[in-house]
Amino acid sequence: MLNSADLQLFLAILREGNMVAAGRRAGIDHSTVARRLTALEQALDARLFERSPRGVTPTPAAFALQPHAERIESELLAASASVAARDSAVEGVVRLATTEMFGTYLVAPHVERLHLRHPALTLELATESRSTSLSKREADIAVMLTMPPRGRLIARKLTDYRLGLYASRDYVAQHGAPVDRGDLHRHRFISYIEELAGFPEMIALDQILPGAAIAFRSSSGAAQQAAVAAGMGIGMLHVFAAGQDDRLVQLLPQDVEVWRSYWIVMHADIQRLPRVRATVDFLDEMMGMMRGRL
Template identity: 55%
Template sequence: MSTPLIWDDLRLFLAIARAGRMTVAARAVGLDQTTMARRLNALEAGVGSALTERSPRGIRLTDAGAALVAFAERMEAEVSAAAQMLGGRDAAVSGTVRLATPEAFGTYLIAPNVPALSARHPALQLELSPQSRMVNLINREADLAITLNRPPKGRVVARRLVDYRVGLYASKAYLAEHGPIDGLEQAAEHPFAWYIDDMLELPELRYLREISVDARPVFRSSSIAAQQAAVAAGLGLGMLHVFAAEADERLVRILPERVEIIRSYWLVMHADQQKLPRIRAVVDFLDELVAENRGDF
């Protein structure tokens, strides 16, 4: 006969599942690693099933562990809702939220505005993980994600956050030295900054072929921030995010009437976590950022 589940054990189990490492989870909940391991062993013994597989590379959930996470997150949401009702909205906004985003969105929009979120919710910890690949929320890689496409159906909820533009840019200094660029054929004669093709997992980022320019990349990087830095320093041309490039006074947009790519950002979250106060706080923060900067996108 299995032992009745206790919420505090499930709370610790959730910390382990999300962190992927016992040391990180222990630090997050304020316990030592030995105590965390003992509590996990007791939980597994109580439910009569292995919940994790442990190795030097970290902790991986078994099928039973992944199933228990879903139930534990629903309990977490209910406990947090009760705390919110009894203690007020902001009293329950604490803990850690890992947010995965495309690099430009995270670097140029979220990071500069984190002080406002921190001032509003001092007990909230935001972990920003800029990515240039697909993020799997089902596998607990993040609590929230900004993606470039709507994810397949599953235990997640998704909505379009905002459309954004990508344009062709060069630095003022580069154009002063090489002269104006008046057409696509002329643009193809200049060096480009671009991604490393075989490291580009997201098809939405393969837009260079869409602008009808036989580009000649002389610098490649998986980082769009590095590409923008190289273009701003006078390397040549680059396809940059308009909302980021327009804020850099060194850059000039080229052929805006002929070169413009439109993509979309999607906000994705676990269905079982969407009502948690810490998740709602970050979602509200993202919605406010987008609303305040919508004209830049």
């Protein structure tokens, strides 16, 4: 007989691509995952995954089962949210997926405020450059650079923010500050590795200076800021982070700035959970406090 726990484990295997990671997500060991998967396949009289040393490969039967399992998962989450909404206790784990700069400079420095308010709530901060899939339950809340595709997702703009040109004080002393946009072409620059940038919006330098001479690239915004601070060149950096670094000076602030937006996104099934509401309230409060820096 099928049970919801085994179907959720099936979804974890499907999403992770291997049984070890699925077991880690479910809090069980690899042998238990294998045993429960075998029992599920026997109950269905169908093979769901082809096993190999490199992981598992879904079969057509797995893809046929997936939408049914996801509907059951959604109903269970909705039921949990409906019951939890009647209880004001804020506890449990919330995983927040966001970009490195947002997580490092806007969330982490203030997370103690959330902990003091809700000691039984654990925030997991997943900072990645790629877009996290909420539909695959990789996170509870995501802060993205674009509106998500349509689906059972709740999304709204969280805040706007600015990117500006920065160089180190030592770099300016050695090479001089550019006097206008035309003067930028004699300088060297720092930017993203384009194919590793999860969002096209990350790459702002091309918008203001196509064909710039790039001396260093990184998939990390923090690494770019560190390289700029070390005098490697000029970078298009987040004003809310670079503006707090005394080693840096903003160049052409009245002429060269790019605006971007952060969007907060969550699955409709969990938006009323107290732990999710508390985390969203925390993010809104932080954005209100940081408005001047953004």
